[in-house]
Amino acid sequence: MSDDSRKRLAAQLAEAVAEALRADLARQERALLVVSGGSTPVPFFRALAAMALPWSRIDVTLADERWVPESADDSNARLVREHLLQGAAAEATLVPLTTHDPTPEQGAEAVADRLAPLAWPASVVVLGMGGDGHTASLFPDSRELDLALTTDAAAVAVRTPSQPQPRITLSADRLHQARRHVLHITGGDKRAVLARALSGDDVRELPIRAFLACPLATYWAP
Numbered sequence: 001m002s003d004d005s006r007k008r009l010a011a012q013l014a015e016a017v018a019e020a021l022r023a024d025l026a027r028q029e030r031a032l033l034v035v036s037g038g039s040t041p042v043p044f045f046r047a048l049a050a051m052a053l054p055w056s057r058i059d060v061t062l063a064d065e066r067w068v069p070e071s072a073d074d075s076n077a078r079l080v081r082e083h084l085l086q087g088a089a090a091e092a093t094l095v096p097l098t099t100h101d102p103t104p105e106q107g108a109e110a111v112a113d114r115l116a117p118l119a120w121p122a123s124v125v126v127l128g129m130g131g132d133g134h135t136a137s138l139f140p141d142s143r144e145l146d147l148a149l150t151t152d153a154a155a156v157a158v159r160t161p162s163q164p165q166p167r168i169t170l171s172a173d174r175l176h177q178a179r180r181h182v183l184h185i186t187g188g189d190k191r192a193v194l195a196r197a198l199s200g201d202d203v204r205e206l207p208i209r210a211f212l213a214c215p216l217a218t219y220w221a222p
């Protein structure tokens, strides 16, 4: 049951994102899509990849990335290449957050230049959420959370006790630079976390709260 509802949700989200990209491409040369990693987005990526879009005019980048080579199983760039940039969608351009920078901090500094040529504000930022209320790599237990929530830099390197490796996350400021924001979550546990987030305002407790004020379309299935 939940698998079917999640596939239907992914198809609905893919339709909405495709429509947003088409609307922006009707008035600008290129459009930018920012996506999150993890397991939830996979059916959405596959559904979007099947959409008829001028993929050669679309850039895709990530809300965050683990500090791993793209060949690693948990690389978000690898996830996007394997599930979204397939078929006609392979014509899209993926702009990864990590390349061969020596440290996460230097990698985060290099992101601004790498993302600068893209069509900001993004057409859509698709966010996920963890059970601790994190989104992108804005984790409640990260030492760099305050920085990531307040800086106007494009990206921040974050080291988090709950995560096996450092990460690079777009800052809250950069994630806000979009015409549309979507939260894509599944399961009752995350729905309960979202309800808790909506009933409070401490962003450091539940960082997803940083995005509840901007119009946020929530796509949820059991």
Ligand SMILES: O=C(O)[C@H](O)[C@@H](O)[C@H](O)[C@H](O)COP(=O)(O)O
Pocket (backbone or CB within 6 Å): 036, 037, 038, 039, 040, 041, 063, 064, 065, 066, 076, 127, 128, 129, 130, 134, 135, 136, 137
């Ligand atoms: O790199 C990542 O993992 C994501 O950007 C992260 O913020 C993700 O959206 C949540 O952790 C939810 O992950 P799941 O979809 O796997 O539950």
